[in-house]
Amino acid sequence: MSENHDEHITPYKTYVIIWLILMALTVITVYVAREIDLGSINLFVAMIIASIKATIVALFFMHLKYEDSITWVFALYPLFLLSLLIGLTSIDVFNRIVP
Amino acid sequence: MEQLTADHVHVHHIDPVEEYEQSKFGMWLFLGTEILLFGGLFATYAIFRAKYPEMFHLDHLKLDWELGALNTIILIGSSMTMAIGVTASKKGNNKLLIIMLAITIICGLVFGFNKYLEYTAKFAHHIYPDTSIFFSLYFMMTGLHMLHVFIGLIVLLIIMILAIKGRYSASYNTHVEVGGLYWHLIDLIWIYLFPLLYLIG
Numbered sequence: 001m002s003e004n005h006d007e008h009i010t011p012y013k014t015y016v017i018i019w020l021i022l023m024a025l026t027v028i029t030v031y032v033a034r035e036i037d038l039g040s041i042n043l044f045v046a047m048i049i050a051s052i053k054a055t056i057v058a059l060f061f062m063h064l065k066y067e068d069s070i071t072w073v074f075a076l077y078p079l080f081l082l083s084l085l086i087g088l089t090s091i092d093v094f095n096r097i098v099p
Numbered sequence: 100m101e102q103l104t105a106d107h108v109h110v111h112h113i114d115p116v117e118e119y120e121q122s123k124f125g126m127w128l129f130l131g132t133e134i135l136l137f138g139g140l141f142a143t144y145a146i147f148r149a150k151y152p153e154m155f156h157l158d159h160l161k162l163d164w165e166l167g168a169l170n171t172i173i174l175i176g177s178s179m180t181m182a183i184g185v186t187a188s189k190k191g192n193n194k195l196l197i198i199m200l201a202i203t204i205i206c207g208l209v210f211g212f213n214k215y216l217e218y219t220a221k222f223a224h225h226i227y228p229d230t231s232i233f234f235s236l237y238f239m240m241t242g243l244h245m246l247h248v249f250i251g252l253i254v255l256l257i258i259m260i261l262a263i264k265g266r267y268s269a270s271y272n273t274h275v276e277v278g279g280l281y282w283h284l285i286d287l288i289w290i291y292l293f294p295l296l297y298l299i300g
Contacts (some may be wrong), residue, residue: 009189010182019179026171033298034164046294053290061182061283063276071127078131082138089142094149 008066018060025053119273126277130284133247137288140240144295147232158233159296161226163217167297170213171289177206178286181255185279191269193262200259203282207252214245237296244292247285254278 029049032038038045059065064075113121148155184199221227221234228238258278261267267275 007189010186012183012186015179015182015186018182019175022175023172026168026175029294029298030164030168033294042299046299047291050291050294054287057178057283057287057290061178061286062280067123067127071124074124074127074131078134078138081135082141085135085138086142086145089146090149093146 008063010060010063014060018056022053022056025049115271115273119271119276122273122277123280126280130280133284133288137240137243140236140243141291141295144236144240147236151232154231155233158231158237159299161221161224162237162297163220164297166213166217167293170210171293173206173210173213174286174289177203177210178283180206181279181282185272185275188262188267188272188275189269193265193267196267196275197259197262200255200262204252204255204259207248207255211245211248211252214241240292240296244285244288247288251278251282251285254281 029046032045032049033042058075064072067075180199180202184196184203187193187195187199218238226234228235255278258274261274
């Protein structure tokens with residue numbers, strides 16, 4: 001067992017800062033959705049903020065930032081499949097010509 | 100010769116560092132399948148939301164967004180305590196790890212309790228999964244998420260018991276890291292569920 005394998009240990013302070021950022025983004029999500037009604041781009045704005053939060057969680061809480069490239073590939077590949085699933089299903093459903 | 104081979108297979112000869120890396124990678128693979136499991140529901144949500152925007156708008160107003168926001172804060176907080184626990188374990192601070200696991204588990208239980216309050220309030224108003232497509236999706240998505248919270252709680256409880264028994268140290272903490280990854284995924288999915296269901300339905 002090598003004690004000094006080059007593993008990154010995130011300091012406690014980083015997690016508290018990340019948590020504060022996530023809390024701030026949560027407040028922004030609620031505020032934008034409840035107080036400033038942006039109408040049709042509501043969904044878009046909420047998804048952008050949620051994706052920023054999810055990226056922060058993955059990078060820092062899940063240590064993706066310090067993982068090797070193969071882990072990155074397998075972390076991002078499902079997102080590609082997900083975009084195919086949602087994208088192609090939408091194209092299918094909304095372009096059907098019902099006789 | 101055959102005997103020798105069989106013996107060889109049963110000996111734990113994997114280097115702990117290698118085991119740690121492989122377990123972590125295995126968990127990432129599993130998390131990919133989890134994203135696609137929820138992905139089917141997200142796709143369904145996208146289609147029906149686009150088809151029936153009025154129904155989604157009217158029905159989402161019946162949800163308690165304040166309770167949803169509280170649960171978001173609790174779950175993100177529990178993700179932080181879990182992450183702190185992982186660092187504590189890597190630094191060999193077993194006591195802090197146990198405390199952080201305990202806080203994380205309590206947060207998970209409070210989350211579940213709030214969910215229970217929410218569901219019972221919905222049932223009291225005669226809102227069930229078959230009320231509308233929106234509520235069908237609401238119960239299915241939050242229910243499947245809740246199932247993951249329960250499984251996560253069991254995993255964390257086992258890790259806490261092992262931590263109390265002194266199984267983890269600065270040089271061995273595979274379970275803590277991998278269990279933590281699973282817990283963070285639960286948080287990650289909720290980050291999308293909260294705005295989609297409670298805020299902009």
